[in-house]
Amino acid sequence: MFTKETYVSRRNRLKKQVGSGLIVLLGNEQSSMNYKDNWYHFRQDSTFLYFFGIDRAGLVAVIDVEANAEVIFGEELTPDDIVWMGPQKSIREQASEIGVGLTKPLATLDSYFQHALAKKREIHFLPPYRPENLLKLSSWLQTAPASIKSMASVPLIKAVVAQRSIKTPEEVAEIEKGINTTVEMQIAAATLARAGMTEAELAGQLQSIAIKGGGNLAFPTILTVNGQILHNHYSPTVLQEGQLVLVDCGAASATHYSGDLTRTFPVSSSFSAKQKEMYAVMMTAYEQAVAMLKPGVKYKDVHLQACTQLAEGLKHLGLMKGDAQEAVAQGAHALFFPCGLGHMLGLDTHDMEDLGEEYVGYAEDQTKSTQFGLKSLRLARALEPGFVLTVEPGLYFNPDLIELWSAEKVHADFINYEQVAGYKDFGGIRIEEDFLITPEGSRVLGNPLPRNMEEFRQFAR
Amino acid sequence: MFTKETYVSRRNRLKKQVGSGLIVLLGNEQSSMNYKDNWYHFRQDSTFLYFFGIDRAGLVAVIDVEANAEVIFGEELTPDDIVWMGPQKSIREQASEIGVGLTKPLATLDSYFQHALAKKREIHFLPPYRPENLLKLSSWLQTAPASIKSMASVPLIKAVVAQRSIKTPEEVAEIEKGINTTVEMQIAAATLARAGMTEAELAGQLQSIAIKGGGNLAFPTILTVNGQILHNHYSPTVLQEGQLVLVDCGAASATHYSGDLTRTFPVSSSFSAKQKEMYAVMMTAYEQAVAMLKPGVKYKDVHLQACTQLAEGLKHLGLMKGDAQEAVAQGAHALFFPCGLGHMLGLDTHDMEDLGEEYVGYAEDQTKSTQFGLKSLRLARALEPGFVLTVEPGLYFNPDLIELWSAEKVHADFINYEQVAGYKDFGGIRIEEDFLITPEGSRVLGNPLPRNMEEFRQFAR
Structure with a gap:
């Protein structure tokens, strides 16, 4: 209140x-x-x-x-x-x-x-x-x-x-309460995860922390070893050594302001070499996106820059080819990142989603793309001080989508399908933090949570 | 399935x-x-x-x-x-x-x-x-x-x-899965409860066990130091030494069959003398009710017998007076037990509640009472083999209701309001178990859970 x-x-x-x-x-x-x-x-x-x-x-x-x-x-x-x-x-x-x-x-x-x-x-x-x-x-x-x-x-x-x-300082403080409980949930996830336990068991533990925090879950927890499926919640699937766990969760404060954080970490205490290099590609895109956050910058441009950086990184790994910017313009990167970079955050996790994206996320002179991937971008407008939003790049290897695109040679100029075939069982990774747009730039919200979950996992054990 | x-x-x-x-x-x-x-x-x-x-x-x-x-x-x-x-x-x-x-x-x-x-x-x-x-x-x-x-x-x-x-053996097995997870929840509640923690924190822990069990909560957990308020769920209230915690919870099996168990235990490791004698009154009513369960017996009669026994016990403690059976006939006991003794249990916790109590709980020749207390009895009809139901007597000291009745001298022939005044802060206690009606009588369902929670609390610590 x-x-x-x-x-x-x-x-x-x-x-x-x-x-x-x-x-x-x-x-x-x-x-x-x-x-x-x-x-x-x-x-x-x-x-x-x-x-x-x-x-x-x-x-x-x-x-x-x-x-x-x-x-x-x-x-x-x-x-x-x-x-x-x-x-x-x-x-x-x-x-x-x-x-x-x-x-x-x-x-x-x-x-x-x-x-x-x-x-x-x-x-x-x-x-x-x-x-x-x-x-x-x-x-x-x-x-x-x-x-x-x-x-x-x-x-x-x-x-x-x-x-x-435009969130007031009092509202930002409430959002940070939600985020701080979410930080505790993420720490618990990384600390408690063990081969042999089910996704559901771990997800239940996180919900208990959200309830203890005085609110409840702001949205159904995504906790899965199949992170390539974007809205996979949790299941009786048993965690196994070698797998990655993607945890996208958020607690609401007692006043119903939402936190929303994602981490991806290995069930084992360390990433494989392949997981490590993919994580690094994602982190570079994340850092570039965050560096761009300030008033006046269009979030659509932040999104596109992150996509381009993901494409560059995938090119470096041999999964994509050609000009990265052109690949993004044509939507080729969406095989690996078929969604938007982030959304407004507040009383709702996707803040004001049902009031209409054309009013919440897009300026009057911006129309929403119909391109696969870009059409899922929820926030495109120029940033203003007081906006609170998420930045959440990811890399997803959806075997069904890969097969579909590969069979039809979709964007074959930009995708090395032969190389990609070796990643069909990679799963999905994502990182997500919440930011306040300040007059000068941006501020990451909430208590710190390590972004390198491998270090964190080793520390927690 | x-x-x-x-x-x-x-x-x-x-x-x-x-x-x-x-x-x-x-x-x-x-x-x-x-x-x-x-x-x-x-x-x-x-x-x-x-x-x-x-x-x-x-x-x-x-x-x-x-x-x-x-x-x-x-x-x-x-x-x-x-x-x-x-x-x-x-x-x-x-x-x-x-x-x-x-x-x-x-x-x-x-x-x-x-x-x-x-x-x-x-x-x-x-x-x-x-x-x-x-x-x-x-x-x-x-x-x-x-x-x-x-x-x-x-x-x-x-x-x-x-x-x-009429539940088949396969359905009873599913109900017992729900009950067995509920037993784990109750054990966790009694084991983890400590002065200084909030109701919400403890309730969150129970929900995590329900989720781990493969289902979820069958109904919102009632976990409260104000057990006199029948549908109090949980709150940020902090548990304190000397208080009683009433936990009425149920997990659903993965196939959505519901468990439903209640225990009341002291935050401290032992009951006060006053709490102990009240608990004993409730347990006698419980045992009498359970002994009556068999095909052909009307559940309304089981309810009335339990009410009469509660009134007898309260008379023994000096809180009620006069003829216990007459007190129950007039509804005087409802100051302390304003609800029904139990309900059908199955896929729904109050099984089939929205199909209409007149079809689910009452035979065609039975009409529902309009008397305070008895009007809340959900199940009245003659029992049949295959019925699964709850038995859940309790004693509730609702200070607002006591003041209201006391001021208007409601049922003053049966209630010693002077004595009752000393119990305004007693709270509420309840016990609840789930039973299958068998051809011969009844069988309590699920893994055993101690009914004397004081013994259990001392053992758990």
């Missing part, structure tokens, strides 16, 4: 920027696993947290810009609820703590919106990503569910993105 | 019992946390698992009873998905493994249902507990979302409940 003044001033700026109409921000509800009352851990909506800070299920906030009025709608607990949930703060009390004087029962929302529709008020809302909120909007606005997303308010999206993109 | 024959015979029995029409069983989708692609761990629908066994998001199964035809609708992965998800079994392959020969794209479902509606086919579906499935049914059946639940098929509900209520 931040101060009352922080929330009040965020909302005032929002009202000013949106200018008119009703702003409707929906909190999240509990999410059911296998029956209604069996819940996943509660996660409040990030934009709701940003403007209202109340970490409680089932709330809806409405800001009437013209009337300069703010209401939080929700159901207060009944005396019966005491038995099951114990004494809790009332919604009225929680609203008052963040500067909202008026609360009303949820049941009054229907007539509230009927009234607003009758008066032809503008109703601003964000694109819903949870079906229950889609259903609610559909009912209030008397519009089919399928049409709701297209009615989301662009002025509201832009106003929210403008504020949430 | 069970054998193909098991799934085929379950579906054949279902078809026979429902008799006619289309049976539509919806699998679950991924659930979004704070943006669409950031998911909670996937949990398939239990009834879908029971009849189709495929643990994959986004599937819909339709059984045409008259045509004796079964189709699984879903989207096969695209080549692009390989990059993010790696090679996966096709839906066609998975369907074939459980005896379903036909799969179709999801996009064809709309016209499938239009066709069925045009032909006025009966369409049987279960009440949806996830909003995305409600939305789908609403769209297919061209009916407002608010009307869908009331259209759920009672014949289908009854047919599903009839099968899922």
Whole structure:
């Protein structure tokens, strides 16, 4: 929780920027696993947290810009609820703590919106990503569910993105709490990993550290000996000597700000020669990318520079050939790096992802590429002080993709498929750190964590 | 996964019992946390698992009873998905493994249902507990979302409940896997608990054991020094000497069968005299309840007997007075035990809860009480061989409830409020074990776990 003044001033700026109409921000509800009352851990909506800070299920906030009025709608607990949930703060009390004087029962929302529709008020809302909120909007606005997303308010999206993109020092401090717990998770991974244990066992240990940290996982842990599969989470697969473990994990702080760090380390205490040289190629690209981070630089250029450096390195190893810059322009490097270099980080790990990449990651004069690889770049715009973002180059040897491209001789001018064939079982490596863009350049966030995991592994044993 | 024959015979029995029409069983989708692609761990629908066994998001199964035809609708992965998800079994392959020969794209479902509606086919579906499935049914059946639940098929509900209520030996073996991991969680809780650590830290450790076990938590862990609040999960509260820790947790097996065990133990290595005598009262009620378990006995009677025994014990301690049986008939004991004695256990922890308690827990000639306490009894019907259920008596001292009742002199003929005042800070205790009803009586499931946690704590240290 931040101060009352922080929330009040965020909302005032929002009202000013949106200018008119009703702003409707929906909190999240509990999410059911296998029956209604069996819940996943509660996660409040990030934009709701940003403007209202109340970490409680089932709330809806409405800001009437013209009337300069703010209401939080929700159901207060009944005396019966005491038995099951114990004494809790009332919604009225929680609203008052963040500067909202008026609360009303949820049941009054229907007539509230009927009234607003009758008066032809503008109703601003964000694109819903949870079906229950889609259903609610559909009912209030008397519009089919399928049409709701297209009615989301662009002025509201832009106003929210403008504020949430620039992190205040208080927010950076919260992000660093998330990162510091993530550092502990990474240290535990490197310390506890042993041949014979399963990915799931190690991943469970990391989650326990995230929970101990006061939050929970910010996203499902990727912990795998098959790092070439980008969104492989974890499985009952047993770790074996000689394999690499890729760990991409993040804890959320108690206030739900996210850390996001990746390390790749050998199950054995040392890299093989082949692993070592590949790691070095990745690290050079990483260092070059980090050196470029400063206000005004387009993140797309940082991405392309990292890709070019990866291609140069692969050329040096004999896996690629020809001009590296041209190879990247044509997308040949994407066989080994089919994704983007990084993304905004904040209350969400992919910060504000559902508000639309065209608003969050791209400037108005930038269009997203359709090229394989580059189309997955989430952040392209010029950097500004206060941005927090990740830098996460990697090298992935996906045997299915290699076979596919090899059979069709895709980008054969730039790829030595004969050499690449010898890397089909290499797996995947990635490194990831989180950065704040400062007026002068950038600052890596959180407590230090060794980037050379071989040294670290030997030390830990 | 069970054998193909098991799934085929379950579906054949279902078809026979429902008799006619289309049976539509919806699998679950991924659930979004704070943006669409950031998911909670996937949990398939239990009834879908029971009849189709495929643990994959986004599937819909339709059984045409008259045509004796079964189709699984879903989207096969695209080549692009390989990059993010790696090679996966096709839906066609998975369907074939459980005896379903036909799969179709999801996009064809709309016209499938239009066709069925045009032909006025009966369409049987279960009440949806996830909003995305409600939305789908609403769209297919061209009916407002608010009307869908009331259209759920009672014949289908009854047919599903009839099968899922009686666990086969293979299912019991799976439940015991879940319970055995839960036993490990309980042992860890009692071994690791120390004054100075937070509830959250200990709860995180238990979750890591559930994940290591190959499944995950079957339900959010209740781990609290405020056990008097029935659904208190865990918090940053620090454990202190003299307090009792109540741990109610359950791991799911890899096939999603649930364990569910509760223990209450002292943070210090020994109970206080007051805690010890209260624990003894609870254990006597527990033993009496367990002794009654056998086919033909109504679980409501087991519940009432346990309540009566709790009231007797509290009378002995001077907290209650008058005739214990009469006190229970009037509901006076519910100040200390405001819930039911147990519930069915299986693929769901509260097995089949969303199919409706009137079908799962109550016989047709039994109506649910509206009395505080008794109205929360989930299982009342006569026991049958193959039922798996929990027995979980407890004693709860909820200071808010005590004040409320005391001020209004509720059941003052049966409660010594002066004495009770001295227990306002006692907290809550509970014990819970899982039982299979056998032809002769019952069998406690899973590896043994000491019920006297004081002895266990002293041994563990």
